[in-house]
Amino acid sequence: YPWGYDGDNGPDQWHKNYPTAKGRHQSPIEINNKEVHYDRSLLPWFASYDPGAAKTILNNGKTCRVVFDDSFDRSVLRGGPLQGVYRLRQLHFHWGSSDDHGSEHVVNGVRYAGELHLLHWNPKYSNYLDAVRRTDGIAVLAIFLQVGKTPKPEMKRILEEINAIKTKGKEAPFPNFDPSILFPKSHDYWTYHGSFTTPPCEECITWIVLREPIIVSSDQMAKLRSLSKNAENEPDLPLVDNWRPTQPRYFRMVSASFL
Numbered sequence: 212y213p214w215g216y217d218g219d220n221g222p223d224q225w226h227k228n229y230p231t232a233k234g235r236h237q238s239p240i241e242i243n244n245k246e247v248h249y250d251r252s253l254l255p256w257f258a259s260y261d262p263g264a265a266k267t268i269l270n271n272g273k274t275c276r277v278v279f280d281d282s283f284d285r286s287v288l289r290g291g292p293l294q295g296v297y298r299l300r301q302l303h304f305h306w307g308s309s310d311d312h313g314s315e316h317v318v319n320g321v322r323y324a325g326e327l328h329l330l331h332w333n334p335k336y337s338n339y340l341d342a343v344r345r346t347d348g349i350a351v352l353a354i355f356l357q358v359g360k361t362p363k364p365e366m367k368r369i370l371e372e373i374n375a376i377k378t379k380g381k382e383a384p385f386p387n388f389d390p391s392i393l394f395p396k397s398h399d400y401w402t403y404h405g406s407f408t409t410p411p412c413e414e415c416i417t418w419i420v421l422r423e424p425i426i427v428s429s430d431q432m433a434k435l436r437s438l439s440k441n442a443e444n445e446p447d448l449p450l451v452d453n454w455r456p457t458q459p460r461y462f463r464m465v466s467a468s469f470l
């Protein structure tokens with residue numbers, strides 16, 4: 212069912228066709244220092260990604276997504292709050308129409324210009340679709356994009372491909388890419404149980420939200436905003452503001468790996 216981010220098919224309407232969107236474990240949420248619980252038993256997380264697993268980059272009209280070969284434990288995330296390894300399946304972005312907003316999670320009232328999500332699934336389940344129906348099926352590593360003067364050169368590779376996927380449905384080969392080059396120095400994180408931030412909003416995600424943002428330039432954000440949500444032969448509609456507002460935390464604990 213067609214859903215979007217504005218007006219009559221926007222986030223406040225999603226629950227009409229996707230009732231889970233009104234659940235008790237929805238994402239994103241506000242992360243506020245005074246409500247976070249430092250958990251010294253939380254382990255560090257590790258990503259071991261094979262650059263050869265990267266396949267293609269595409270514009271699906273909702274975001275810019277890079278997909279990886281997840282047919283075996285080739286690129287995995289482990290540790291942190293996770294039991295066992297989770298297979299990297301795809302990464303994508305959320306961003307705003309200007310640099311002062313665009314992230315999905317909000318930290319002590321701060322909205323970042325964007326947010327990078329790396330989605331992993333638990334191979335103890337027979338396939339991705341099965342994992343999506345399990346509370347421990349998916350793990351998303353979330354990294355904030357902050358606009359600054361000294362952008363991370365590693366972002367260039369992704370943004371160079373944007374011209375090849377301007378409109379919805381466009382896809383381009385994206386070989387030899389290890390997304391861990393995008394990671395910030397610190398591995399400090401918050402973790403909580405939540406959902407996909409887009410319909411059907413299944414509540415199957417262990418969120419690992421990094422405290423340290425990565426720095427991108429305003430030009431790099433403008434590059435993301437140059438994507439269109441329409442197909443090639445349709446009137447141009449900028450692909451911007453593809454973020455869901457924060458959802459009620461209810462009785463969920465947000466744990467921090469750091470003091």
Ligand SMILES: NS(=O)(=O)c1ccc(CCNC(=O)Nc2ccc(Cl)cc2)cc1
Pocket residue numbers: 328330340351406407408409
């Ligand atoms: N912003 S986020 O990280 O929460 C997030 C990550 C991934 C999605 C897509 C979830 N949906 C999906 O992947 N559906 C699907 C895919 C393949 C088959 Cl074969 C069937 C169904 C939505 C939000």
Ligand SMILES: [Zn+2]
Pocket residue numbers: 303304305328408
């Ligand atoms: Zn996302």
